[in-house]
Amino acid sequence: MVVMRRRHGDLADDEYVVVHCHPHGRVLAAPVLALFVLAGVLGVLLAALPSGARPVGTWVLVGLFAVTAVVLVLVPVLRWASTSYTVTSRRIMVRAGLLHRAGVNVALNRVAEISYRRSVLDRVFGSGTIVVDTQGPAPLQLHCVPDLAGVQRMLGELVYAVGDGGQRV
Structure with a gap:
């Protein structure tokens, strides 16, 4: 070092x-884990989404995923990098x-x-x-x-x- x-x-x-x-890079473990959990939850929710709610419901779920990912993943990574x-x-x-x-x-x-x-x-x-x-x-x-x-x-x-x-x- x-x-x-x-x-x-x-x-x-x-x-x-x-x-x-x-x-230390270990502070990035929680954001990376959060990203995997969020991706898994998004996949399950998209698979369980009824076909009648497909176009709008998909965009709502993806939007919620994006906002949550920014807060739980991107902000801590940028804080570490800065x-x-x-x-x-x-x-x-x-x-x-x-x-x-x-x-x-x-x-x-x-x-x-x-x-x-x-x-x-x-x-x-x-x-x-x-x-x-x-x-x-x-x-x-x-x-x-x-x-x-x-x-x-x-x-x-x-x-x-x-x-x-x-x-x-």
Whole structure:
């Protein structure tokens, strides 16, 4: 998961990306399962539809399926795709949002402590939540981070290097 590359635009000249990721792909399991269930229910309902209600009833069922699929499948997939966690040589950046984009930047020199939380399911997939305690009012939480151990280790090394005057990295 470690990526050492330079992204143009929002980075300083001597800053580089160390880790860039989206939440773990397992968060897409529920929308995919919902899509299969919706398709099965639609097939059963279309097969059970009386022939007298065929043209209009078919369109109504397909329309309800489309609206439900957008809410239960498309919105969560777009939310996953629009959420990203980036750790650079200087800061942690979190970007999220579909229509209203929001972002948080935390300088590594403001990080006081890094901890994590993992459920049983998180341990199976190697993911988890990283909690970055800063000098601010509330800790920064990166939910469902893939390769939790690797990202946490890299983040710890970067915070240590920044606290050491930038001698290591």
